[in-house]
Amino acid sequence: MSKGEQTRDAILDIALAKASQVGLGALSIGELAKEAGMSKSGLFAHFDSKENLQLEVMKSAAQRFIDQIVTPALRAPRGEPRVRALFENWFQWAKDSKLPGGCLFIAAATELDDQPGPLRDFLVGSQRDWLATFAQAAKIGVDEKHFRSDLDVEMFSRRVYSIFLAYHHFARLLHMSDAEAQARAEFDSLLAQSRA
Amino acid sequence: MSKGEQTRDAILDIALAKASQVGLGALSIGELAKEAGMSKSGLFAHFDSKENLQLEVMKSAAQRFIDQIVTPALRAPRGEPRVRALFENWFQWAKDSKLPGGCLFIAAATELDDQPGPLRDFLVGSQRDWLATFAQAAKIGVDEKHFRSDLDVEMFSRRVYSIFLAYHHFARLLHMSDAEAQARAEFDSLLAQSRA
DNA sequence: GATTTATACGAACGATCGTACTATTTTGCT
DNA sequence: AGCAAAATAGTACGATCGTTCGTATAAATC
Numbered sequence: 001m002s003k004g005e006q007t008r009d010a011i012l013d014i015a016l017a018k019a020s021q022v023g024l025g026a027l028s029i030g031e032l033a034k035e036a037g038m039s040k041s042g043l044f045a046h047f048d049s050k051e052n053l054q055l056e057v058m059k060s061a062a063q064r065f066i067d068q069i070v071t072p073a074l075r076a077p078r079g080e081p082r083v084r085a086l087f088e089n090w091f092q093w094a095k096d097s098k099l100p101g102g103c104l105f106i107a108a109a110t111e112l113d114d115q116p117g118p119l120r121d122f123l124v125g126s127q128r129d130w131l132a133t134f135a136q137a138a139k140i141g142v143d144e145k146h147f148r149s150d151l152d153v154e155m156f157s158r159r160v161y162s163i164f165l166a167y168h169h170f171a172r173l174l175h176m177s178d179a180e181a182q183a184r185a186e187f188d189s190l191l192a193q194s195r196a
Numbered sequence: 197m198s199k200g201e202q203t204r205d206a207i208l209d210i211a212l213a214k215a216s217q218v219g220l221g222a223l224s225i226g227e228l229a230k231e232a233g234m235s236k237s238g239l240f241a242h243f244d245s246k247e248n249l250q251l252e253v254m255k256s257a258a259q260r261f262i263d264q265i266v267t268p269a270l271r272a273p274r275g276e277p278r279v280r281a282l283f284e285n286w287f288q289w290a291k292d293s294k295l296p297g298g299c300l301f302i303a304a305a306t307e308l309d310d311q312p313g314p315l316r317d318f319l320v321g322s323q324r325d326w327l328a329t330f331a332q333a334a335k336i337g338v339d340e341k342h343f344r345s346d347l348d349v350e351m352f353s354r355r356v357y358s359i360f361l362a363y364h365h366f367a368r369l370l371h372m373s374d375a376e377a378q379a380r381a382e383f384d385s386l387l388a389q390s391r392a
Numbered sequence: 393g394a395t396t397t398a399t400a401c402g403a404a405c406g407a408t409c410g411t412a413c414t415a416t417t418t419t420g421c422t
Numbered sequence: 423a424g425c426a427a428a429a430t431a432g433t434a435c436g437a438t439c440g441t442t443c444g445t446a447t448a449a450a451t452c
Binding site (some may be wrong): 100 | 219285298302310366
């Protein structure tokens with residue numbers, strides 16, 4: 001890895017952490033440069049524009065997401081175990097120290113939902129992929145006869161998403177200490193009513 | 197109502213709409229002044245600081261919320277009808293033309309969850325109140341024997357919140373046209389399993 | 393080790409930010 | 423109508439914004 005690539009990655013690390021806390025829009029090149037210990041222009045040169053920097057932050061987050069959630073879960077046995085692994089890894093993601101402000105995508109969702117452009121487009125694409133991934137894992141669960149044959153897997157994945165959104169909201173904003181346990185209970189109950 | 201109060205209200209109207217779209221942090225006094233057709237300093241004089249402006253925006257949203265959701269629902273019969281009214285009014289709130297960017301509190305939640313201060317404090321208080329209001333309405337439903345006597349009303353209100361968060365996410369970001377119908381179905385199903 | 397290329401810096405740009413003052417206009421009251 | 427108070431405008435401030443440019447230094451290639 002060249003010098004440029006590695007400082008670029010270091011910048012994205014810092015920017016990702018910051019964006020999870022203050023949002024993508026509140027990222028400032030000057031401030032990032034200060035935190036990265038380099039000049040504003042030196043940092044800027046890596047991205048050519050602020051919007052592109054934001055986009056790269058989201059792309060790196062998406063890659064991280066795949067590496068930490070999806071790929072490891074594919075090593076779990078097909079069916080319910082894999083669905084559980086996806087859910088479990090998702091939790092770890094939201095608590096990752098690289099994301100001190102919680103899941104970047106959830107923060108970006110409310111920030112970008114009314115702002116058309118490449119940022120929003122990328123986010124929407126990622127979210128669709130993720131929902132589809134979860135639905136696909138559930139479908140395998142049906143094929144493996146772990147789940148009911150009439151299970152609506154799209155609805156299933158939306159419900160899991162709903163559980164996660166609530167967890168994020170209650171834990172991060174309201175500091176409910178039992179939010180995680182609640183979410184796990186909801187997920188278990190969803191699994192129970194999905195089983196064959 | 198004095199001249200000052202009415203321009204102040206007009207400003208807050210504009211600011212509320214804007215904040216629902218771009219977030220509280222992205223509000224700019226200069227831009228608001230332009231939209232309100234007045235000078236930057238003239239507008240500023242009404243609020244003394246930007247943070248106070250943001251706070252007043254949230255306070256006016258909270259007041260609106262009470263007027264449009266809570267108070268009207270209290271006119272519905274105690275028990276399940278009132279719970280339904282709260283939920284229904286909540287939907288209308290999120291689709292109110294005064295909030296082109298959707299529910300301000302949901303947008304503010306992810307924006308402020310890592311930024312301590314009076315803004316966050318007020319938001320947390322509002323959210324707690326709202327959850328408690330919903331739980332209280334559910335409790336009356338238990339008393340009226342509409343709902344199971346062993347219903348956990350706090351969990352009930354969290355579940356409703358979860359449904360609403362998902363609706364907001366899927367409808368606003370992913371533009372799922374059936375998000376509202378899905379949410380209503382989930383709510384109905386929650387009611388069904390809560391009934392005596 | 394020399395040369396080319398990549399990377400970072402420093403200074404400056406115009407624009408906009410939030411805020412502070414002073415002046416001018418408008419409003420409400422007697 | 424006249425007067426005090428309230429409301430708005432105007433101007434200016436230092437700071438920071440994203441971006442551009444020319445230059446220096448470091449790294450990679452030969």
